Amino acid sequence: MEFCFQLTPHANIRYREAQLHLGKAELQCLLTGLGLACPVDSTVIGGVSFLTFSADALSDAQLSALSRHSAALMICERQGDLLRPLEKVSHAYLTEDLAEVLKYKGKTSAVFTRMMLNCAHAASDFFASPVPLTVLDPICGKGTTCFVALQQGMNAVGVDVDRHDLKEATDYFQRHLQFHHVKYKLEQSSRTVGKQAVPATGFTLADTKENFRQGDVRTLTLFLADTGLTGSLLRKQPAHLIIGDLPYGVQHAPQDGRRRESFTQMLARVLPAWHDALLPGGAIALSFNALTLRRAELIQLLTDTGFTPMLEDPYADFEHFVETAVTRDFVVARRG
Numbered sequence: 001m002e003f004c005f006q007l008t009p010h011a012n013i014r015y016r017e018a019q020l021h022l023g024k025a026e027l028q029c030l031l032t033g034l035g036l037a038c039p040v041d042s043t044v045i046g047g048v049s050f051l052t053f054s055a056d057a058l059s060d061a062q063l064s065a066l067s068r069h070s071a072a073l074m075i076c077e078r079q080g081d082l083l084r085p086l087e088k089v090s091h092a093y094l095t096e097d098l099a100e101v102l103k104y105k106g107k108t109s110a111v112f113t114r115m116m117l118n119c120a121h122a123a124s125d126f127f128a129s130p131v132p133l134t135v136l137d138p139i140c141g142k143g144t145t146c147f148v149a150l151q152q153g154m155n156a157v158g159v160d161v162d163r164h165d166l167k168e169a170t171d172y173f174q175r176h177l178q179f180h181h182v183k184y185k186l187e188q189s190s191r192t193v194g195k196q197a198v199p200a201t202g203f204t205l206a207d208t209k210e211n212f213r214q215g216d217v218r219t220l221t222l223f224l225a226d227t228g229l230t231g232s233l234l235r236k237q238p239a240h241l242i243i244g245d246l247p248y249g250v251q252h253a254p255q256d257g258r259r260r261e262s263f264t265q266m267l268a269r270v271l272p273a274w275h276d277a278l279l280p281g282g283a284i285a286l287s288f289n290a291l292t293l294r295r296a297e298l299i300q301l302l303t304d305t306g307f308t309p310m311l312e313d314p315y316a317d318f319e320h321f322v323e324t325a326v327t328r329d330f331v332v333a334r335r336g
Contacts, residue, residue, distance in 0.1 A: 001077055003058070003086075004043075005051040005066075008073040010111065018320035020049055023071045026115050027051050028314035030069060033122030034062050040314075045083070052078070064089040065127070068152070070114035093153030093207050093218065095180055099144055102172045107141075108245045108287070113148045116243050116285040116330055119318075123310055123332050125281030126240045132218060136239035138227045138274050143169035145243045146220055153207075157239060159223045159230050166222050170201050173220065177205060183212040191223065193232045199224040228269055231276030238277055242284040248326050249292035263293045264301065271305040278335045287330035290319055298331050307333035 007023045010016040020042055028040045031053065038053045058066070066075065067089040076083035099110035117135065126133055135149035140158030142165045149156040160166055177184045184205035190197045203220040206212035223233055249263065261269070278284060284307060288298060299309045310316075310332045319329040 001057060002052055002054050004045065004076045004078050004083060005069065005072050006048060006074040006076070007051065007071040010071070012109070015109065015112075015320070015322070019071060020051075022112075022115060022318060022320060023069070024051055025314045025318060026071075026118055027053070027066070027069055029119045029122045030066055031055075032314060033127045034065055036062070050076075058086075060089075061128075063087075064091075067091065068118050068121075070111050070118060091152050094151045094182065096151065098151045098176055099147040101176070102142060102144075102147075102168075104142055104168075108144055110144055110148055112287070112328075113145050113243065113245075114152075116287060116332075117145070117148060117152070117241065119315065119330075119332050120241050120243060120283040120285035123315070123334055124241060124283040129240075133240035134237070136230070136234065136242045136274075136277055137244055138230045138242065138270070138277070139244050139246070140169070140222070141165050141245075143173070143222070145245070146222075147173070149243075150218060150220055153218065155219045157221045157223070157234065159225055159227050159233065161224070161226050163224055166201070166224055170222060173203065177203075182207070183209045191233060193225070193229050196225075196229070198229065198233065228273050230270070231273035234277040238279045238282070240279055240282045242274055242278055242282070242286075244274075244284070244286050246286055246288040246293065248289035263288075264297060267298070267301045268304075271301060271307075275305050275307060275335060280335055283332060283334050285330055285332045287328055289325075290327045290329045291325065295319075295329055295331065299333075302331065302333045306335070308336055309333040 007019055010019050024040050036055050038055045040051055040053045043050055043052055068091055075086045075088055121127055132154055134155040136157045137145035138159045140146055140160045143158055146156035146158045182205055184203055187202045189200045191200050201222045204217050206217045302309050315332050322328045
């Protein structure tokens with residue numbers, strides 16, 4: 001059978017130009033994670049671009065997994081000259097606007113974040129897990145990755161050193177839950193790491209009041225801390241997946257406190273902590289500006305830390321133009 005994926009046109013024209021390439025790679029990652037060894041092609045049907053692949057009839061579980069594709073507008077089975085739409089499976093735990101409404105300069109696209117999450121998920125040992133996973137963003141800023149994970153029904157942990165960003169993320173999320181009448185509990189606490197007290201904000205929530213009463217909940221935890229403490233903070237409950245958007249070096253460079261660091265210095269310092277914060281069999285996806293950090297450097301740093309980078313197709317090439325000073329790429333690696 002031949003299956004066709006129509007991609008949602010992206011509002012950003014520049015990103016739309018790369019969407020077919022990225023969408024093809026993402027779909028191939030999902031198929032590979034499902035054990036379906038079928039190549040993905042692209043074609044035009046009725047003047048509209050589609051991604052296509054041939055396989056046996058999809059099971060409910062396979063269709064559900066493929067429905068996670070970040071840009072899939074419609075999934076069809078092709079029958080001669082006709083397309084028969086298949087029922088996409090919704091994985092929405094919270095409303096789709098969660099990761100979209102909060103706007104700020106330098107925000108990573110929620111669609112791109114969801115693609116990174118899907119590719120890392122497919123590369124991990126937990127792709128078929130029925131248990132809600134925990135997603136960590138060790139440089140979370142105002143929380144886009146955390147909100148994408150929560151919207152998909154996962155637990156989320158964010159770590160950042162910027163008090164203002166974390167407060168804005170906390171205030172926004174609380175307003176969102178109240179606006180949508182989502183049952184939740186908010187707790188302020190601290191975690192001791194060495195001799196340092198790390199402030200923590202914790203949300204416990206559920207998609208329905210009944211699930212909240214029964215304890216079927218999801219959590220968001222935000223730590224105000226240097227990301228080098230991440231391994232200690234998650235020692236008792238490591239994450240299944242790590243998703244991070246590295247500084248692009250356009251407006252600011254990485255910093256260790258008040259001291260400026262190069263990208264390689266920053267990563268050499270923090271990657272061991274991120275490695276400790278990830279479960280064996282888990283996967284990490286890091287996006288970066290290829291104009292300020294070479295892909296080969298990042299791969300070597302990940303390898304030196306004990307990760308196993310995914311170097312073969314479909315994980316070999318996610319590079320795409322964003323703006324004059326930013327050519328974005330990302331790397332996926334596993335913890336063995």
